[in-house]
Amino acid sequence: MLSHLVVGQTLYFGDSLFYIISFVLLMWIIKIFAWGPVTKMMQDRADKISNDIDSAEKSRTDAASLVEKRQAALANSRSEAQTIVSDAKFNGQQQREQIVTQAQADVQTMKQNAQKDIEQERQDALSDARNDVADLSIEIASKIIQRELKADDQKALIDSYIEGLGKQHES
Template sequence: MFVNSVLAESNSLYIGDLVFYIVTFIILMLLVKHFAWKPVTDMMKKRADKIANDIDNAARSRESAEKMAAKRQAELQSSRQEAAEIVSNAKKSGETQRAQIVETAQKDAQALKQQAQKDAEQARRDALNSAKDDVANLSIEIASKLIQKELKADDQKELIDSYIEGLVEHES
């Protein structure tokens, strides 16, 4: 009986302690839930939401950066093409202007050459006509002097000297 009474007492002690431990555990759990669990879970939820938002923002930022990079690359390519077209057009325009300038210069040079040839031909004709007139005048003078006197050797020398003097005076 002693064993039964010890067992009964130990069972009751054990059951009483067990009930105390359970009640204490439940109270402790309620206190933890009320004071610690809810703030910790709220903090964890907020942290998880912040991390999710940061990941979403990073993904959006990366997509935006990729789009901007693609756009800038396209604009750069477009700018390069425009620059190449501008250079090509400038070269074509320069070649056209160069050809026009060369053609104009050649025409001007040809016109100047023709004018110079005309002027030289006119000067030659004028000189020839002047020489013909001078020769004719001198011939008339010589003939008239010959008629006036009979030519002797001394007379011929004088006639030639006067003719030369007339040429010198006429050219001056």
């Protein structure tokens, strides 16, 4: 029917069948060897890229939140350090005051003790001197008046004299 229709070329309908069969076969071969694997790979790549973009976005927000957390922790630790320092200052102040008052009290008692000791020494020295003076005056008196006096009477005499001396000295 279509033979010798186009510029004298003869049409062989067997060729038509041959081309249809070979084209379908070719499509099948390409699908198995190339089309299937390559389009799958392209799809995988597209998926991977979109996944990567998503995960990059996620890690970016993670990093931002981490920075925020760090900053909060830093501020927290700074205020903590401040309270620690002020606590230490306060404690030091307290301790210093304690030590100073303690020292003052100590000094006070030591002073008192020293005064007491001095008083004691003075008393001792006075009584010693009194005894010495008594003995000495007895000796002197015995030597002067060449008379034997009873030591006790003499002592009473001396004491009264010394008493008068002490009063005179105090006033």
